[in-house]
Amino acid sequence: MAVPSRVVTNHDLAAKMETSHEWIVERTGIEERHWVEPGEGGAELGARAAKEAIARAGLTAQDIDLIIYATLSPDFNFPGTGVFVQRLLGIKEIPCIDIRQQCTGFIYGLSIADAYIRIGSYKHVLLIGSEVHSTGLDVSTAGRDVTVLFGDGAGAVVLGRATDDQHLLLSTHIHADGSEAEILWTEYPASTRHPRMSVEAMDERRHYPKMEGKRVFKHAVTRMPQAIMEGMVANGLKLEDIDMMIPHQANLRINQMVAKMIGMPEHKTHNNIQKYGNTTAASIPICMHEAIELGKIKPGDLVCLVAFGAGLTWGSAFLRY
Numbered sequence: 001m002a003v004p005s006r007v008v009t010n011h012d013l014a015a016k017m018e019t020s021h022e023w024i025v026e027r028t029g030i031e032e033r034h035w036v037e038p039g040e041g042g043a044e045l046g047a048r049a050a051k052e053a054i055a056r057a058g059l060t061a062q063d064i065d066l067i068i069y070a071t072l073s074p075d076f077n078f079p080g081t082g083v084f085v086q087r088l089l090g091i092k093e094i095p096c097i098d099i100r101q102q103c104t105g106f107i108y109g110l111s112i113a114d115a116y117i118r119i120g121s122y123k124h125v126l127l128i129g130s131e132v133h134s135t136g137l138d139v140s141t142a143g144r145d146v147t148v149l150f151g152d153g154a155g156a157v158v159l160g161r162a163t164d165d166q167h168l169l170l171s172t173h174i175h176a177d178g179s180e181a182e183i184l185w186t187e188y189p190a191s192t193r194h195p196r197m198s199v200e201a202m203d204e205r206r207h208y209p210k211m212e213g214k215r216v217f218k219h220a221v222t223r224m225p226q227a228i229m230e231g232m233v234a235n236g237l238k239l240e241d242i243d244m245m246i247p248h249q250a251n252l253r254i255n256q257m258v259a260k261m262i263g264m265p266e267h268k269t270h271n272n273i274q275k276y277g278n279t280t281a282a283s284i285p286i287c288m289h290e291a292i293e294l295g296k297i298k299p300g301d302l303v304c305l306v307a308f309g310a311g312l313t314w315g316s317a318f319l320r321y
């Protein structure tokens with residue numbers, strides 16, 4: 001994982017907008033987040049996380065034969081950010097796929113990597129979730145509901161063919177429902193608008209993310225338990241079989257409610273939104289990395305990953321670490 005060195009506390013935000021440490025902690029659990037310094041980008045964070053993942057896999061960058069880069073905050077309009085990571089890693093001519101499934105991006109990325117590895121197209125897939133939210137947030141009081149939630153960061157994993165049944169990806173289940181896409185979105189810049197960006201749109205703050213928080217919350221606490229149950233049924237698992245659940249880090253209250261709804265004891269889940277905020281596609285690999293470092297996930301453990309996000313998108317993955 002990689003996060004920028006600059007820590008932004010709730011008190012720092014309260015100095016810029018009408019909010020408070022108490023409001024943010026009570027509603028979301030978030031205490032601080034990391035935001036980039038000018039010039040620092042998602043590719044750079046992604047490459048830092050990728051280098052660590054490749055080294056821990058006992059490989060070199062030259063062993064990677066596909067990069068999947070999940071983000072909702074690409075460094076530039078085009079090309080996709082994956083090619084910039086490829087360049088920073090010094091790898092040439094391997095394919096790079098950028099995917100746009102927001103907070104479910106990492107689970108979607110796992111399903112794509114899994115399919116390619118199963119059919120034998122690629123041996124070592126580098127999957128990165130990386131986000132720079134801070135450069136696109138409204139730090140005035142008008143944007144406070146969204147701005148306090150998000151942090152910058154990256155997480156990466158290397159996937160290869162399983163050599164035994166004790167360390168493998170068991171399943172991925174991914175879903176989307178576009179019928180309410182606009183309850184969490186950033187409208188501008190947009191190729192359906194002429195021009196794509198205008199002074200009027202900026203004056204109306206339509207280039208900042210907008211969210212109907214309560215509706216998003218309701219969908220999240222419905223869809224995440226469904227995705228977990230779907231994976232459990234597909235794998236013939238009971239709740240007791242799961243050693244650790246790593247939920248996407250959007251709101252501590254959402255994750256506490258999901259755990260309660262499915263009956264998962266607290267010691268079998270890990271959350272770190274308190275320190276990082278919502279890092280979207282990066283949140284699951286960052287949280288998983290921390291759980292591994294803390295010894296909460298050990299080799300062979302059965303791990304459940306679950307996410308919900310803009311789109312709306314949601315899904316789960318089950319694996320033996």
Ligand SMILES: CC(C)(COP(=O)(O)OP(=O)(O)OC[C@H]1O[C@@H](n2cnc3c(N)ncnc32)[C@H](O)[C@@H]1OP(=O)(O)O)[C@@H](O)C(=O)NCCC(=O)NCCS
Pocket residue numbers: 018019020023024027028103144145146148211212213214216217220250251254278308309310
């Ligand atoms: C964002 C969220 C924490 C807001 O909590 P909420 O209880 O729904 O709060 P509301 O939006 O109803 O706002 C309640 C009041 O707090 C105010 N408020 C909103 N953001 C605030 C902030 N950062 N600081 C202080 N007050 C704030 C509102 O203006 C509102 O004031 P009013 O009652 O005078 O109108 C919550 O809806 C949420 O977490 N939703 C899901 C978000 C999410 O997961 N997004 C990512 C999905 S992947």
